[in-house]
Amino acid sequence: MRIVLEAAVLGVLTGGVYALMASGLTLIFGVMRIINVGQGALVILGAYLSFALSRSIHLDPFLTLIVTMPVMFLLGIGLQFVFIRPLKTDREALSVLITYAIALGIEGVLGFFFTTNYIELRAWYETASFAIFGFHVTWVYVFGFLLCLAILGALFVLLYRTSFGAALRATMLNRTAAQLVGVDVDRVSALAFGIGVATAAAGGVVFGVTNAFNPGSHYDLISRLLSIIVLGGLGSLRGAIIAALIMLVTTDIAAVVISPVWASFVFFIILVLVLIVRPQGLYGVRVRERI
Amino acid sequence: MSRLRVLKRVGLLAAIVIALILPLIAPDPSTTNLAVFTVMYIGLATSWNIMGGYTGYISLGHAAFFGFGAYSLGLLSNHLNVAPGYAPFLLVPVAGVISGLVAVLIGWIALRTRAATFVIVTIAFMFMGQLLAENLVKLTGGGAGLGFPYPQQWGGDFYNTPFYYAMLALAFLALATSWTIRRSKFGLGLLAIRDDEDKALAVGVPTRRFKLAAFTISAIPVGMIGAVYGYYVTYVYPQFVFDPLIGISMVLMVFLGGLGTLAGPVLGALLLEPAQLQFAYRFGASRLYLVFYAAVFLLVMLFLPRGVVPSVQELLQRRRQELASP
Numbered sequence: 001m002r003i004v005l006e007a008a009v010l011g012v013l014t015g016g017v018y019a020l021m022a023s024g025l026t027l028i029f030g031v032m033r034i035i036n037v038g039q040g041a042l043v044i045l046g047a048y049l050s051f052a053l054s055r056s057i058h059l060d061p062f063l064t065l066i067v068t069m070p071v072m073f074l075l076g077i078g079l080q081f082v083f084i085r086p087l088k089t090d091r092e093a094l095s096v097l098i099t100y101a102i103a104l105g106i107e108g109v110l111g112f113f114f115t116t117n118y119i120e121l122r123a124w125y126e127t128a129s130f131a132i133f134g135f136h137v138t139w140v141y142v143f144g145f146l147l148c149l150a151i152l153g154a155l156f157v158l159l160y161r162t163s164f165g166a167a168l169r170a171t172m173l174n175r176t177a178a179q180l181v182g183v184d185v186d187r188v189s190a191l192a193f194g195i196g197v198a199t200a201a202a203g204g205v206v207f208g209v210t211n212a213f214n215p216g217s218h219y220d221l222i223s224r225l226l227s228i229i230v231l232g233g234l235g236s237l238r239g240a241i242i243a244a245l246i247m248l249v250t251t252d253i254a255a256v257v258i259s260p261v262w263a264s265f266v267f268f269i270i271l272v273l274v275l276i277v278r279p280q281g282l283y284g285v286r287v288r289e290r291i
Numbered sequence: 292m293s294r295l296r297v298l299k300r301v302g303l304l305a306a307i308v309i310a311l312i313l314p315l316i317a318p319d320p321s322t323t324n325l326a327v328f329t330v331m332y333i334g335l336a337t338s339w340n341i342m343g344g345y346t347g348y349i350s351l352g353h354a355a356f357f358g359f360g361a362y363s364l365g366l367l368s369n370h371l372n373v374a375p376g377y378a379p380f381l382l383v384p385v386a387g388v389i390s391g392l393v394a395v396l397i398g399w400i401a402l403r404t405r406a407a408t409f410v411i412v413t414i415a416f417m418f419m420g421q422l423l424a425e426n427l428v429k430l431t432g433g434g435a436g437l438g439f440p441y442p443q444q445w446g447g448d449f450y451n452t453p454f455y456y457a458m459l460a461l462a463f464l465a466l467a468t469s470w471t472i473r474r475s476k477f478g479l480g481l482l483a484i485r486d487d488e489d490k491a492l493a494v495g496v497p498t499r500r501f502k503l504a505a506f507t508i509s510a511i512p513v514g515m516i517g518a519v520y521g522y523y524v525t526y527v528y529p530q531f532v533f534d535p536l537i538g539i540s541m542v543l544m545v546f547l548g549g550l551g552t553l554a555g556p557v558l559g560a561l562l563l564e565p566a567q568l569q570f571a572y573r574f575g576a577s578r579l580y581l582v583f584y585a586a587v588f589l590l591v592m593l594f595l596p597r598g599v600v601p602s603v604q605e606l607l608q609r610r611r612q613e614l615a616s617p
Contacts, residue, residue, distance in 0.1 A: 035407050037414075086593055093349045096410050097546065098592050100351070100539055105585030111578030215578070219535055223418040226411040234408060261426045268419045272400055275412065279403040 006135050007256045011249030013141040014210065016148040019244035021203035021221075022228040023152060023237055024196035030172040030235035031192040034084060034095030040222030041103035042197050046072055046204025047213055048110055051121055061121045061205050062147065068201045076197025080190045103218055110215035121208040144206035151202050152241070155195070159237070168192055172235060224264070227271050233284025243282060246270070310459060314452045323451035327458055327523065329564045334462035334516050335537075336544040336556035337469050341509040343542065344551035345478060346502060347485030348402075352413030354538035355397070355420040356390040356510040360517030361532040362424060363389040365437045368522075375440035380457055383518045390514020391507050398506035402499070405488070414535075421533035436528035439521055454523045461519065465512040470553055472508070481505050485551070540567070547591045549598030558599055563587070 025039045036042075046068055053064040083098050084091075120126075125139035159165040170178040171188045179185050207213065207221070228247055232239025247267050254266040274281065309316075310330075314323055335357070343349050363386040368379045401412040424431045431437055445453065472478040480501045483491035492498045521527045541556075544563050549555025566587070570580040595602060 029407070033407070035410065083589060083593070087596075089596070092407050093410070094592055094596055096349065096351070096407070097539075097542060098589060101585040101588035101592070104536075104539075104581045104588070108578050108581030108583075108585060111581065116578065219418075223414055227415050230404075230408055230411050230415075265419065265422050265426065268415060268422070271412075271415060275400055275403055279408070281408075 003256045004253055007252040008249050009135060009137065010141065011252035012245060013137075013145045014252070015245040015248035016145040016152075017203055017206045017210070018224065018228060018248055019241040020148040020151055020199055021207075022225050022232070022240040022244050023155060024199035024203075025225055026229045026232065026235055026237055026240040027155075027199075028193055028196040029229065030237075031168060032084065032095075032189050033092055034087075034099070035092070035226070035234075036099045036193075036196065037096055037222060037226070038079075038099040038102040038106065039196070039200055039225055040218035040220075041106040042072065042076075042200035043204040043207055043221055044213060044215060044218045045106050045110065046201035047121065047208030048114060048204075048215075049201070050205045050208060051114075051119060054121065054123075061123050061209055062143065065147075065202055065205055068205070069198045072201035073194040073198040076194035077190050079197070080193035084193065085186065085189075103222070107215045107218060114215065116214050116216065118212040118214045120212045121205065123209060126209055140206075140209050144210065147202065147206060151199060155199070155237075158195075164188075164191070224267075227267065230281055231271055231274055233281030236281070236283035239281060239283030314455055318448045320448055320451055323448075323455055325565055325568060327451055327455050328568060329560060330455065330458040330462050331516055331520060332541065332544060332560035332564045333557050334458065334465045334512055335541040336548070336560050337462065337465040337553075338509045338512040338516075339541040340545045340551065340556045341469055341472060341481075342505050343509075344545060344555075345472065345481040345485065346505045348405075348502065348506070349410050349542070350413040350506070350509075351410055351535070351538050351542065352397075352415075352417035353510065353513050353541060354532070354534055354536075355413075355417040356394060356513040357517035357520070357537055358417075358420050358424060358529070358533035359393050360386040360390045360514030361521030361527050362431060362437065363514070364518035365439050365521050365527065366430065368440050369438075373440060375442040376444060377453065379440055379522050380453075380519070383457070383461075383515050386518035387511045387515035390517070391511040393514075394507045394510030395503065398503045398510075402502050402506065417533060417535065417538060421529045424529035424533060431529075434528060436526055436531075437521075439525045439527075441525050454519060457519045458516065461512055461516050464515075466553070466557070468508060468512070472505075473553060477501065477504070482551075540564075543588055543591065546598055547595070549600030549602075552598070552600045555598050555600040562599075 021039065021043055025036055028034065028036045028039075049068045049071065050061050050064040053059055053067060054061045079102060083102065084095060087094050087098070123140070125143055127138065129136045129138040131137075159169060167178065167183045168188050168191075170181070170183055171185050171192075175185055178188075211217075224247070228243045229240050231246070232241070232243035247270075250270060251263040251267050255263040258266065313326055317323065317326075335353070339350070339353050364379060364382055367373070367382050367385060371382075373379050373382065397413075397416050401409055401416065404412055425434055427433070442450075442453075472481070480491065480496040480498075483494070483496050484498055484501060488498055517532060521532065540563070544559030545556045546559070547555075547563060548557065548559030567580075567584065570583045574580045574583070
């Protein structure tokens with residue numbers, strides 16, 4: 001019982017990180033109806049950027065975000081401009097392939113510069129822990145969770161309290177109607193893609209401090225992130241956050257109760273069961289017309 | 292018009308003859324090795340096209356069937372103590388049936404979703420297959436991999452030849468299946484699903500049954516090809532056959548050649564696989580070949596999203612119209 005509780009606590013803390021990474025993914029889908037299969041690779045890219053920065057100028061990994069998040073934001077806008085905007089027809093299918101190619105490109109470049117050896121971001125809070133109610137919690141998970149909470153909070157404020165957020169939500173609901181009332185949907189799309197990629201940078205730091213990674217790590221990551229947004233319902237921010245928590249809590253509990261190697265399999269089983277009874281996901285809307 | 296058709300027939304016949312006698316005219320192992328992989332991708336891309344091209348459902352998880360096929364053949368021939376040689380080839384159809392059964396199960400679940408969600412679900416299933424192969428250690432050998440019978444008697448230049456003909460036979464099978472479907476009422480139903488699924492259902496196309504049938508039919512040759520591949524390389528491990536790159540390669544070839552056409556996947560494989568092998572061979576260690584691959588991919592998607600075959604057809608048609616009405 002004790003270890004199960006401990007696993008659940010850890011699941012909630014790491015679930016926050018996945019919620020952040022998946023929120024960028026689902027935001028991009030909501031606004032542009034494209035699936036960014038490159039999100040996993042962008043997370044890994046963010047982790048490598050933080051790694052390079054923290055090693056070269058001895059900055060704390062979390063503080064490198066001051067540099068990496070704006071950089072990744074601009075990178076996102078650039079990627080959207082060059083690769084996503086030219087797609088006119090059948091963008092949903094083509095975007096999957098294009099972003100897949102972007103992921104492969106990032107993997108190749110990272111492999112060239114950093115080799116395929118596993119690395120890890122180092123910081124004092126990576127192993128230091130504290131005890132609360134008899135549970136041992138490593139600081140890094142708490143810091144990571146707080147960081148993700150802060151960024152997700154900022155995202156919600158941006159979406160629900162600003163006029164840009166209103167324009168973005170309008171684009172998500174109905175692109176044509178938003179255009180008719182004067183929303184510059186191209187600009188909104190570019191900014192949304194940038195924001196989505198910037199969240200990948202933040203997710204990358206926390207992922208990099210809590211996991212060893214190499215350029216190929218994005219496959220494992222993207223299969224989890226995509227499963228999370230399908231479980232939550234494509235385009236739903238709330239769904240993504242809840243699905244991330246469900247996923248990490250179940251896999252962490254399964255890891256201690258059953259065995260670590262079957263942990264992610266348990267999550268896939270949940271995904272399959274949900275798809276059988278509710279193909280649109282937890283918070284999704286059933287798609288009737290072709291989008 | 293009829294001259295063009297004669298020309299087409301002669302070209303097709305010549306291509307078939309060259310394909311059949313290739314190991315005789317170019318027996319050196321590096322050429323036949325290249326031929327094995329190119330013909331393999333012709334079969335894979337053609338099979339994928341039945342689901343992705345005709346029905347319009349993009350599956351990025353077809354590598355799952357490739358993996359299931361390879362593991363089926365390896366496990367069967369090890370457990371049945373099949374002698375290395377031609378005997379394991381007899382088990383290839385069994386591997387195909389197993390992959391087909393897996394496809395029915397996966398399709399039954401995945402085809403509840405559409406469009407983007409379907410793409411994601413197929414990726415998830417591919418990784419589930421990989422996890423199964425890795426975790427069922429007692430059955431599959433887990434991450435340590437699985438060895439196949441090794442046909443020692445086929446030494447030297449001859450080694451690649453049986454595998455080449457096996458792959459060629461499977462590619463012909465896939466092409467014949469694709470051609471038959473394209474000309475059948477079933478194929479027409481699939482095209483209707485691609486164009487507008489709800490309207491297709493409204494006019495009486497049994498969409499659920501047709502989609503599941505197309506998904507299964509496109510998975511069976513992929514499983515058989517995976518089985519031959521496993522036997523050819525004699526040793527597989529989970530990430531090697533449940534490889535997302537194999538899954539994406541067949542998709543890219545179809546898009547490059549022409550989605551939903553018969554010749555497109557063949558052309559795409561002929562253009563891309565030799566280039567890919569060259570790059571993997573030269574820059575494999577530095578992972579730079581991934582960058583090359585990504586670059587080709589992006590260029591195709593941005594400038595030729597409909598593929599070579601439809602673009603050329605369009606060009607010919609325009610030229611003909613210009614000639615007809617000056």
